[in-house]
Amino acid sequence: MINIAERHQYILNKIQINGSLDVQSLCKELNVSSVTIRKDLKLLEDKNLLFRTHGGATLNNPYTVDKPVNEKEHLQSAEKMRIGALGAELVEDNDSIIIASGTTVLALARCIKPKGMLTVITSALNVALELVHNSNIEVIQLGGLLRKTSSSVAGPYSDNVLKNVFCSKLFLGVDGIDLEFGLTTTNASEAYLNRQMIDSSQKIIVLADSTKFGKRGFGRICGIEEVDHIITDSGISNHTINALKDLGIKVSII
Amino acid sequence: MINIAERHQYILNKIQINGSLDVQSLCKELNVSSVTIRKDLKLLEDKNLLFRTHGGATLNNPYTVDKPVNEKEHLQSAEKMRIGALGAELVEDNDSIIIASGTTVLALARCIKPKGMLTVITSALNVALELVHNSNIEVIQLGGLLRKTSSSVAGPYSDNVLKNVFCSKLFLGVDGIDLEFGLTTTNASEAYLNRQMIDSSQKIIVLADSTKFGKRGFGRICGIEEVDHIITDSGISNHTINALKDLGIKVSII
DNA sequence: TTCAAGTTTCAAAAACTTTCATTTTCAAAA
DNA sequence: TTTTGAAAATGAAAGTTTTTGAAACTTGAA
Numbered sequence: 409m410i411n412i413a414e415r416h417q418y419i420l421n422k423i424q425i426n427g428s429l430d431v432q433s434l435c436k437e438l439n440v441s442s443v444t445i446r447k448d449l450k451l452l453e454d455k456n457l458l459f460r461t462h463g464g465a466t467l468n469n470p471y472t473v474d475k476p477v478n479e480k481e482h483l484q485s486a487e488k489m490r491i492g493a494l495g496a497e498l499v500e501d502n503d504s505i506i507i508a509s510g511t512t513v514l515a516l517a518r519c520i521k522p523k524g525m526l527t528v529i530t531s532a533l534n535v536a537l538e539l540v541h542n543s544n545i546e547v548i549q550l551g552g553l554l555r556k557t558s559s560s561v562a563g564p565y566s567d568n569v570l571k572n573v574f575c576s577k578l579f580l581g582v583d584g585i586d587l588e589f590g591l592t593t594t595n596a597s598e599a600y601l602n603r604q605m606i607d608s609s610q611k612i613i614v615l616a617d618s619t620k621f622g623k624r625g626f627g628r629i630c631g632i633e634e635v636d637h638i639i640t641d642s643g644i645s646n647h648t649i650n651a652l653k654d655l656g657i658k659v660s661i662i
Numbered sequence: 663m664i665n666i667a668e669r670h671q672y673i674l675n676k677i678q679i680n681g682s683l684d685v686q687s688l689c690k691e692l693n694v695s696s697v698t699i700r701k702d703l704k705l706l707e708d709k710n711l712l713f714r715t716h717g718g719a720t721l722n723n724p725y726t727v728d729k730p731v732n733e734k735e736h737l738q739s740a741e742k743m744r745i746g747a748l749g750a751e752l753v754e755d756n757d758s759i760i761i762a763s764g765t766t767v768l769a770l771a772r773c774i775k776p777k778g779m780l781t782v783i784t785s786a787l788n789v790a791l792e793l794v795h796n797s798n799i800e801v802i803q804l805g806g807l808l809r810k811t812s813s814s815v816a817g818p819y820s821d822n823v824l825k826n827v828f829c830s831k832l833f834l835g836v837d838g839i840d841l842e843f844g845l846t847t848t849n850a851s852e853a854y855l856n857r858q859m860i861d862s863s864q865k866i867i868v869l870a871d872s873t874k875f876g877k878r879g880f881g882r883i884c885g886i887e888e889v890d891h892i893i894t895d896s897g898i899s900n901h902t903i904n905a906l907k908d909l910g911i912k913v914s915i916i
Numbered sequence: 917t918t919c920a921a922g923t924t925t926c927a928a929a930a931a932c933t934t935t936c937a938t939t940t941t942c943a944a945a946a
Numbered sequence: 947t948t949t950t951g952a953a954a955a956t957g958a959a960a961g962t963t964t965t966t967g968a969a970a971c972t973t974g975a976a
Contacts, residue, residue: 411941411957424816428668441957446932461667462931462964470667471674471709493781533787533803537945540808549787551805551823561803565823569805666965685921695967700922716974717921 410438412448419448423458423467428463442478455493456519461646461660487617487641492516495579495615495639499526502577506605507535509560509598510581512615514538520545529575531601532560553593570604578609580615584623587651590623590632597629611636632657664692670702670769677721679713684718700871708760739765741871741895744916746770749833750871757830760859761789762836763814763852766869768792774799783829785855786814809849816851824858832863836870838877841905844886846879852880865890872897 410418412436415438422429434445449465454460458465468641492515493619499505501524507513509532516536520526522544531550539545543598552570580602584592591614592600612634616639646662652659669692676683688699703719705711726880738888746769753759755778761767763786763890771789774780776798785804793799804823806815834856838846845868847853855869860866866888872895898915906913 417769429730430665435763438709442931443957446954447955459667461665463665464667466671470671471706471711531888533791535788536808537813543810547808549803549805549808549818551803551820554790554801555938556794557798559794561805565802566805568822569819598833696921697923697967700967701966 410555415440416448416452417473419465420457423465427465427468428461428466428644432463435482438587448501455490455497457490457493464614465513487662488512488515488592489519491615491617491639491641493519494660494662495613496520498613498637500576501525503527504529504573506530506575506578506609508530508578508580508602508605509558509644512617513579516579516615527575528571529569531562531566531605532558532562534559546606550601553597558598560598562595562601564600566601567604570608573608575609577611578605580605580612580614580629581613582620582629583625583633585614585621586617586624587632587648589628591629591635592623593627593629594625596627599629606630606634610656613637613639615639617641621645621648666702669694670706672754673702673706673719674711677719681713681722681886682718684722699873739769741771741916743773745869745871745893745895747773748914748916749867750774752831752867752891754830755779758783758827760784760829760832760863761786762832762834762856762859763812765870766835766868767833770833781829783821783823783827785816785852785853785859786812788813788851798824804855806855809852812852813898814852816849816855818854820855821858825864827862829863831867832859832864834866834868834883836868836874836883837869837879839868839875839876839886839892841886841902843878843882845883845889846877847881847883848879850881853883856883860884860888867891867893869893871895874900876897880902 418438419429419434431442431445436444438445449460453460453465458467459469461470480514488511488647490513494577496519499520499522504527507517507530514532514535517538520525520539523552524587525546527545527546527548529540529550531552533549536547536549542549548564549560552563552565554561582591583594586592593602614635614637616638633655635657637651637660639660641662649659673683673688674693685699686698689696692699703712703714707714707719712721723724742765743848745766749770750773753774753776754768756775758781761782761784762791768786768789774793781802783802783804785806786802790801790803790819794801804815804820806819808815812876833849834845836845837848840846847856860883868889868891870892875898887909889911891914892906893914895916903913
């Protein structure tokens with residue numbers, strides 16, 4: 409017999425490979441009722457991991473013409489999407505949150521579908537533009553020097569805004585996580601801004617795929633002990649997981 | 663057997679490749695009745711993914727030849743492009759300029775191709791993203807509450823940034839220009855931000871098509887006498903031109 | 917006018933949802 | 947370690963919605 413998590417993994421694998429799947433086949437393959445499969449698909453759809461259709465599900469929105477993307481990029485972005493989706497579940501109604509910049513937190517932004525009101529402060533222009541069309545979300549764009557590589561701002565321009573707010577959660581994407589050196593990013597002024605964001609937030613949630621562990625970028629943001637929660641993928645070593653848990657950091661693995 | 667979503671994807675793919683398709687072929691290829699295909703096409707047409715024709719469907723609107731509304735819109739945007747292009751000629755190397763928000767100044771941003779360095783401060787996310795890829799341009803994005811309708815920020819969040827800079831030129835797009843009431847925009851907090859921009863700039867250059875003259879929007883930015891230069895199209899009346907020139911305002915007509 | 921194309925109506929089948937009772941899981945208490 | 951209880955998971959059953967195409971009827975292009 410196979411448990412629910414394994415079933416979900418099976419479904420996600422199959423849809424990654426085939427692009428689509430149908431309820432009846434899954435019933436037979438997994439030896440469960442169609443009701444259960446539909447509940448699975450509904451749950452995975454809520455996490456934005458697939459799109460349900462009448463009779464099954466597809467990986468991509470069936471009503472958009474898909475641009476050809478390179479296979480590796482595609483898989484990688486699927487992983488980021490799942491990290492982002494898990495992060496998005498932490499967002500609650502009437503929250504005020506900060507979203508930093510990076511592709512992983514952009515994936516998170518795409519998964520946020522609040523039922524109630526939500527205030528989002530962000531340094532990333534693409535995050536802001538992603539969220540602005542949702543009428544339940546009030547978006548505050550931080551100002552600053554726009555970086556060529558990341559379409560997000562950095563520098564000291566937003567100090568006074570961040571000094572005058574306090575948010576319940578910060579979602580941070582980083583370039584390096586090192587147990588001794590802490591969190592890092594490639595750019596010093598981005599690190600400075602991230603530091604300010606940390607000071608304005610109650611909970612620090614870091615989104616990073618497992619390749620980021622053990623790496624050190626140029627700009628140091630903060631020590632590892634300031635982090636409350638890390639969301640990553642299964643590539644992370646047990647040793648690292650234990651070390652983080654010993655520090656009182658919650659670790660979620662997709 | 664193939665389900666409805668997969669059938670729709672098949673249709674979308676085929677029309678993307680061929681540009682058009684016919685009902686009978688689809689019936690055979692997908693092994694369903696013509697009624698079903700027509701229902702599919704109707705549904706996809708409702709989603710604006712294709713245009714139905716007698717006997718099939720096309721990707722592009724088959725009746726685009728005589729559409730007075732589109733034509734007018736097109737001319738209008740061509741006009742904005744020309745206004746923007748004329749404005750862009752005023753930008754000099756090593757300038758520091760402010761670009762406000764709106765479709766006309768976005769057109770201007772698209773025409774800026776500096777040989778030397780240029781610093782641009784802007785409240786509009788789309789202007790910032792338009793310019794950031796040019797290696798000669800340093801873009802400073804102003805922060806603030808992101809407006810749903812214009813993808814630009816507003817509010818008092820950028821006061822301290824604007825108080826600490828002085829730019830040689832401000833390019834302003836407005837919703838109304840009235841000789842007595844001055845410049846106006848539809849939104850009060852945008853007007854406030856524009857006012858701050860004016861205080862931080864040496865020359866105020868207003869880009870507005872001729873339909874804006876005589877109009878008054880909700881939020882007053884400033885009196886007409888603060889303007890240095892107006893770029894507009896030939897729809898403006900001679901009377902207005904003379905009145906502006908009497909006030910010492912330069913008027914450029916495309 | 918002629919005839920293929922399109923629409924509407926209707927009924928059957930498949931897919932889906934909801935409800936609810938049963939089973940399983942898991943963690944705390946004994 | 948075993949017991950216990952609450953929460954989560956499961957699926958049968960009943961009811962609802964969607965999909966589909968045959969048939970009858972209408973429309974539109976040559």
